[in-house]
Amino acid sequence: MAVTWSGRWNHVRKVTERTGPFAHPDFEPSTETLQFLQEVCHILVIGAGGLGCELLKDLALLGIRNIDVIDMDTIDVSNLNRQFLFRPKDVGKTKAETAANFINLRIPGCNVTAHFAKIQDFDASFYRKFHIIVCGLDSIIARRWINGMLISMLSYEDGELDQSSIIPMVDGGTEGFKGNARVILPGMTACVDCTLDLYPPQVNFPLCTIAHTPRLPEHCIEYVRILLWPKEEPFGAGVAIDGDDPAHVSWILEKSQERANEYNISGITYRLTQGVVKRIIPAVASTNAVIAAACATEVFKLATSCCQPLNNYMNFTDIEGVYTYTFEAEKKDDCVACSQKPQNISFCESDKLQDILTYLLESTTYQMKSPSITTAINGKNRTLYMQSVKSIEEKTRANLKKSLAELELCSGQELYVADPTTPSSLTFILQMGTKME
Amino acid sequence: MAAVTKSGLDKNNKYDRQLRLWGDHGQSALESARVCLINATATGTEILKNLILPGIGSFTIIDEHKVQGEDVGNNFFLSKESIGSSRARTATELLSELNEDVSGDFIEESPSNLIENNPDFFASFTIVIATNMDEKSLLQLGELLWNLHVPLLICRCYGFIGYIRLVVKEHNVIESHPDSTHEDLRLDRPIPAFVTLCDSLDMSSMNKKDHSHTPWLIVLYKYLQQWKDSHGGELPKIYKEKSQLKELIRNGVLKNKDGVPEDEENFDEAVRNVNTALHPTSVPSDVQKLFKDPACLNLTSESRPFWILTRAVKDFVEHEGKGALPVRGTIPDMTSDSERYIKLQSVYRDQAAKDVSDVTRRVHKLLQELGQDEPLLDCNQFKTSSLLHSNPCSISEKDIKTFCRNSAFLRVIRCRSLKDEYNPETANVTLIGQHLEDEDGDDVVFYTLLRSVDKFYEKYNHYPGYYTQQVESDITELKACLSKLLQDWSLSSTVKDDYIHEMCRYGASELHTISAYIGGVAAQEAIKMITGQFLPINNTYIYNAMKQSSTTLDL
Ligand SMILES: [Zn+2]
Numbered sequence: 002m003a004v005t006w007s008g009r010w011n012h013v014r015k016v017t018e019r020t021g022p023f024a025h026p027d028f029e030p031s032t033e034t035l036q037f038l039q040e041v042c043h044i045l046v047i048g049a050g051g052l053g054c055e056l057l058k059d060l061a062l063l064g065i066r067n068i069d070v071i072d073m074d075t076i077d078v079s080n081l082n083r084q085f086l087f088r089p090k091d092v093g094k095t096k097a098e099t100a101a102n103f104i105n106l107r108i109p110g111c112n113v114t115a116h117f118a119k120i121q122d123f124d125a126s127f128y129r130k131f132h133i134i135v136c137g138l139d140s141i142i143a144r145r146w147i148n149g150m151l152i153s154m155l156s157y158e159d160g161e162l163d164q165s166s167i168i169p170m171v172d173g174g175t176e177g178f179k180g181n182a183r184v185i186l187p188g189m190t191a192c193v194d195c196t197l198d199l200y201p202p203q204v205n206f207p208l209c210t211i212a213h214t215p216r217l218p219e220h221c222i223e224y225v226r227i228l229l230w231p232k233e234e235p236f237g238a239g240v241a242i243d244g245d246d247p248a249h250v251s252w253i254l255e256k257s258q259e260r261a262n263e264y265n266i267s268g269i270t271y272r273l274t275q276g277v278v279k280r281i282i283p284a285v286a287s288t289n290a291v292i293a294a295a296c297a298t299e300v301f302k303l304a305t306s307c308c309q310p311l312n313n314y315m316n317f318t319d320i321e322g323v324y325t326y327t328f329e330a331e332k333k334d335d336c337v338a339c340s341q342k343p344q345n346i347s348f349c350e351s352d353k354l355q356d357i358l359t360y361l362l363e364s365t366t367y368q369m370k371s372p373s374i375t376t377a378i379n380g381k382n383r384t385l386y387m388q389s390v391k392s393i394e395e396k397t398r399a400n401l402k403k404s405l406a407e408l409e410l411c412s413g414q415e416l417y418v419a420d421p422t423t424p425s426s427l428t429f430i431l432q433m434g435t436k437m438e
Numbered sequence: 439m440a441a442v443t444k445s446g447l448d449k450n451n452k453y454d455r456q457l458r459l460w461g462d463h464g465q466s467a468l469e470s471a472r473v474c475l476i477n478a479t480a481t482g483t484e485i486l487k488n489l490i491l492p493g494i495g496s497f498t499i500i501d502e503h504k505v506q507g508e509d510v511g512n513n514f515f516l517s518k519e520s521i522g523s524s525r526a527r528t529a530t531e532l533l534s535e536l537n538e539d540v541s542g543d544f545i546e547e548s549p550s551n552l553i554e555n556n557p558d559f560f561a562s563f564t565i566v567i568a569t570n571m572d573e574k575s576l577l578q579l580g581e582l583l584w585n586l587h588v589p590l591l592i593c594r595c596y597g598f599i600g601y602i603r604l605v606v607k608e609h610n611v612i613e614s615h616p617d618s619t620h621e622d623l624r625l626d627r628p629i630p631a632f633v634t635l636c637d638s639l640d641m642s643s644m645n646k647k648d649h650s651h652t653p654w655l656i657v658l659y660k661y662l663q664q665w666k667d668s669h670g671g672e673l674p675k676i677y678k679e680k681s682q683l684k685e686l687i688r689n690g691v692l693k694n695k696d697g698v699p700e701d702e703e704n705f706d707e708a709v710r711n712v713n714t715a716l717h718p719t720s721v722p723s724d725v726q727k728l729f730k731d732p733a734c735l736n737l738t739s740e741s742r743p744f745w746i747l748t749r750a751v752k753d754f755v756e757h758e759g760k761g762a763l764p765v766r767g768t769i770p771d772m773t774s775d776s777e778r779y780i781k782l783q784s785v786y787r788d789q790a791a792k793d794v795s796d797v798t799r800r801v802h803k804l805l806q807e808l809g810q811d812e813p814l815l816d817c818n819q820f821k822t823s824s825l826l827h828s829n830p831c832s833i834s835e836k837d838i839k840t841f842c843r844n845s846a847f848l849r850v851i852r853c854r855s856l857k858d859e860y861n862p863e864t865a866n867v868t869l870i871g872q873h874l875e876d877e878d879g880d881d882v883v884f885y886t887l888l889r890s891v892d893k894f895y896e897k898y899n900h901y902p903g904y905y906t907q908q909v910e911s912d913i914t915e916l917k918a919c920l921s922k923l924l925q926d927w928s929l930s931s932t933v934k935d936d937y938i939h940e941m942c943r944y945g946a947s948e949l950h951t952i953s954a955y956i957g958g959v960a961a962q963e964a965i966k967m968i969t970g971q972f973l974p975i976n977n978t979y980i981y982n983a984m985k986q987s988s989t990t991l992d993l
Contacts (some may be wrong), residue, residue, distance in 0.1 A: 006510070007507045008506060008511065009507055009510065009511040011507075011947070012948050012949055012950070013511070013947075016597065016598075016944070016949065018906075019903075019906070019909065021939060021943040022936035022940055058514050058950075058954075059951045059954055062950035063949070078447050078452050079451055079452065079455055081447075081452050081537075082452060082453050082454075082456055082493070083455070083492075085491055089445045089447055107514065108514075182986065214651065214774065214776050214779075216771055216774060216776055216779040216780070217771055264780065266776070271450075272454070272457070272458070276458065281455065281458065282455075283455050283458040283459045284455040285455070285492060286488040286492055286961070287488045287959070287962040289958070290484065290487075290488050290955070290957055290958030290961070291954075291958035294951045294954035295951075297951045298952070298986075301951065308598065311985070311986045319962050319963075319972075320617055320972050321614065321973040322973055322976070323975055323979050323988065324988075324990075325981075325987060325988045327986050327987050
């Protein structure tokens with residue numbers, strides 16, 4: 002398939018067919034490198050949003066032809082200020098397919114395959130097809146999940162990591178004028194969970210402030226969202242808030258305004274209301290372009306060895322001047338995801354199962370979302386608590402109030418915890434003693 | 439700002455994610471901006487893409503070149519079919535598809551022709567962005583725009599290296615949106631209404647609920663008075679004194695009947711805030727510098743509104759403000775019942791409003807002295823951007839309010855001219871020398887190498903390493919060009935051969951992802967210039983994609 006023309010790859014070939022003092026020691030300048038990029042190299046892009054659109058363009062213009070893209074979203078009007086592969090006529094269509102079609106049309110020979118799906122819809126056999134996976138996600142849960150998936154695919158022989166089982170992950174993230182790009186070699190360098198403290202957990206307003214002592218317009222909006230909506234069910238029983246439905250936002254706006262007036266609070270606007278309800282993170286084209294470009298450059302380096310990859314984390318911000326900070330994030334010896342070590346957790350016999358659950362949710366090391374806990378007693382599996390299946394939740398809910406002694410859990414007991422942040426369940430070893438802080 | 443786009447979309451929806459960053463007035467400035475791009479290279483079109491998407495008013499591409507095969511290879515806004523036809527035309531067409539509300543135009547001509555034959559042409563632009571211009575034309579353009587007061591952004595990508603240079607005589611920033619700031623609480627010189635409010639509250643007679651819901655600002659003030667009373671009216675300054683104050687506050691926590699202290703979040707907050715809240719009220723040194731600036735001291739009828747406002751604030755500080763800037767008027771959220779928090783908030787808001795009206799009076803007075811007094815325009819919603827460019831009569835009440843609220847963060851950027859940078863007599867040689875000596879200074883090495891490849895080009899009419907068979911011999915020649923440059927600067931520093939070798943490897947290749955990175959950074963710098971918000975670079979930015987590092991320096 003000779004979809005090319007004279008001079009097309011002149012720019013790329015300068016660095017793939019010539020070596021330099023900063024190239025990776027394994028680099029061999031050759032025309033085969035470009036050939037590899039075009040014919041063999043298979044890249045997965047996760048997310049076809051702000052970063053994803055940029056990543057597809059960037060990779061395609063570096064000569065990579067075989068690209069898959071996964072995204073579960075459809076196009077919204079508010080995407081158009083930065084997701085440049087989408088037009089007003091595309092609103093409502095799937096992001097993955099629209100982006101893939103655009104790239105395939107614009108860049109001759111490029112073969113982007115779209116998956117309108119969630120990353121959780123695929124298993125290891127799918128992910129194993131790719132040489133490198135690059136993420137442009139806005140969700141930490143999804144990042145941790147794919148991170149966990151790539152770690153679960155590592156194979157060890159006599160404790161030695163089989164290098165050929167490593168699929169590098171390049172990850173980008175943006176928020177307003179700030180962003181970061183990082184390179185993860187699963188099992189070798191710091192993974193997403195090793196550096197979980199870089200993603201501070203979301204802070205919510207205390208419920209008592211919202212209910213009794215509102216001071217900010219945000220408190221009034223949260224009051225309507227959390228307390229008033231379920232009580233009044235303004236759009237029918239069981240109808241959840243849709244932050245994109247102007248009727249819903251307008252109702253919340255009006256009620257928030259009423260509450261604000263009651264307390265002499267000013268500053269409620271439609272924009273603020275929608276921002277709070279949808280937890281909107283501001284976004285601009287420029288930051289997405291910068292972070293995606295840095296990530297795509299790293300994919301190119303990893304795929305060609307024409308230059309040493311980033312080691313391993315870069316922060317970017319351009320509010321006051323333009324500033325980058327590059328550092329080596331450290332692999333955690335006892336990382337829950339990549340250390341292969343069971344996690345020790347310490348509680349007292351009088352602690353309740355709820356305390357363990359709360360700890361898993363709130364500790365900065367784990368930051369789980371809805372953990373289910375099972376264990377094995379005398380070789381028999383026993384579900385202590387499960388949230389995801391309603392009937393089991395009802396059956397196991399009472400366990401939360403029981404103490405660990407009542408549940409007959411003792412020191413050394415293994416607890417298996419499943420959570421949306423990880424594709425495989427994690428093993429915790431319970432130590433009876435003092436409660437963990 | 440029109441409310442709907444050409445295809446009937448609500449602009450509030452389409453631009454929602456960015457309106458949260460620069461507001462409606464920033465968007466309005468963007469929508470009236472006219473941007474000129476010289477050369478539709480990959481870097482050039484990537485910059486424009488990131489300006490067209492957020493919705494600039496219009497763009498004009500100046501490019502005399504025909505599309506070549508290698509241009510389509512690295513540029514998303516050219517097509518295979520366009521090879522051989524006008525690069526300006528194709529890029530304009532494909533870029534225009536990005537946003538129906540932006541109008542695009544192109545001129546197939548060399549920039550040097552335009553500079554020579556139609557210099558006024560450039561005066562109408564809000565900003566000019568130049569990519570891949572030869573040194574001679576660039577210096578001409580730099581000179582022309584310098585005199586026209588039009589900002590120039592020079593961008594370039596070369597192998598794994600990116601470069602941006604901002605050239606502007608003067609740029610004023612009112613809303614710099616600093617990332618972290620001290621709150622303006624004035625505990626060292628309390629607002630009279632604040633004192634009245636605090637004095638009206640007797641904490642010793644409060645019930646448990648009211649006690650634990652008294653805002654920490656008031657708690658801190660009360661214990662500060664106690665501390666001052668026993669220390670000759672002085673505020674705690676050193677660490678030990680602040681610790682004593684903290685102890686005093688901790689002792690004030692209510693105790694239950696067994697003598698065990700209750701949980702009082704507001705007291706914890708008071709203790710936590712002792713250090714920052716006692717930060718003395720002062721005029722920041724950046725702002726003091728502005729007060730001493732000749733542009734502030736010697737106002738004329740030509741003065742920009744920014745300087746008239748700066749002067750009005752300076753006069754305010756020296757009179758009504760008694761040495762302090764106008765009160766910002768905001769307080770952080772804190773544990774409190776609604777009523778007392780809102781009361782406290784009003785105290786600060788009211789004082790801020792009073793200060794604004796004092797400053798407004800001073801603006802009037804100054805305008806009168808300049809023979810320009812006209813009734814101030816009433817609160818036109820989208821007027822702030824006018825402060826940057828148009829005449830003083832357009833200063834509105836809203837402008838003054840914004841200015842006062844941001845008075846601690848005002849910034850002025852004055853870049854050095856391109857001429858000064860390129861003249862060895864006036865070049866910032868000391869800074870370059872320092873960086874070259876620095877072990878980690880290799881980002882700056884690439885600045886000297888970019889200058890050297892231009893010297894090389896001048897001499898040989900191609901870039902070093904452009905032809906594969908000449909890479910080796912070009913290395914020697916590039917080394918000679920660099921030595922000459924360092925000699926012109928009278929620098930004895932040396933540059934490792936590795937860097938020269940790497941530069942020849944690049945052979946002026948423009949890798950798409952380097953263009954995309956610089957395209958993002960440069961577009962944001964242009965948005966800063968257009969909106970007058972956020973702080974632009976001063977004046978040179980070097981990006982090293984090999985290490986994903988970057989450096990800004992004033993050349
Ligand atoms: Zn890890």
